[in-house]
Amino acid sequence: MLTLTQDLHDRIVAHARQDHPDEACGVVAGPAGSDRPERFIPMLNAARSPTFYEFDSxxxxxxxxxxxxRDEEPVIVYHSHTATEAYPSRTDVGYAGEPGAHYVLVSTADTDDAGPFQFRSFRIVDGEITEEEVRIVAAYA
Structure with missing residues (x-):
């Protein structure tokens, strides 16, 4: 299960909406070994594409x-889908190189500034996709 704060959830969604119609991408880092997302790091989609994202190397x-x-690791790797559901594509699976990370997808297909949107999280290990529950909290205990 992915647990994240409402603030981080809202920032990921806002980034996805801001970059629409191109895919948005980024990372939420956390203390190594904690599985707790803390530091929001929006990245530039170097591909500047509505159907593909690429981090600048x-x-x-x-x-x-x-x-x-900072003794951190990527807890969440996120990106948006602008025309399809929030589910990893074959390309997404091929790029999933962090077996400990939560891969969050936000779909901005068929949305406007007020919503609706899909926000889903997956584990992707050795090409296998497993969807997980997302729990949003006001703050970490």
Whole structure:
């Protein structure tokens, strides 16, 4: 199960809506080994595409160095789908290189500024997709 704060949930959704019609992407880092998402890090979709996302390799390298310096890891890797449901595509599965991460997808298909939208989380390990429950809390205990 993915547990995250309402604030982080809202920031991920806002980023997805802001970048629409292109896919948005980013990471939420947390203390290594904690499985607790804390630091919201929106990234630039280097592909600038409505059907594909790609992290800029230099930005990604910089992010991983920064997380290493802060003793953090990517707890959530997120992106949006602009025309399809919030479910990992074959390309998404191929890019899923963090077996411990929660892969969050937000669908902005058929939405306007007020909603509706889909917000779903998955574990992707060795090409196998498992959907998980999302629990939104006001704050971590």
């Amino acid at each position: 230099a930005d990604l390298l910089s992010l991983y160095r920064e997380m290493d310096d």
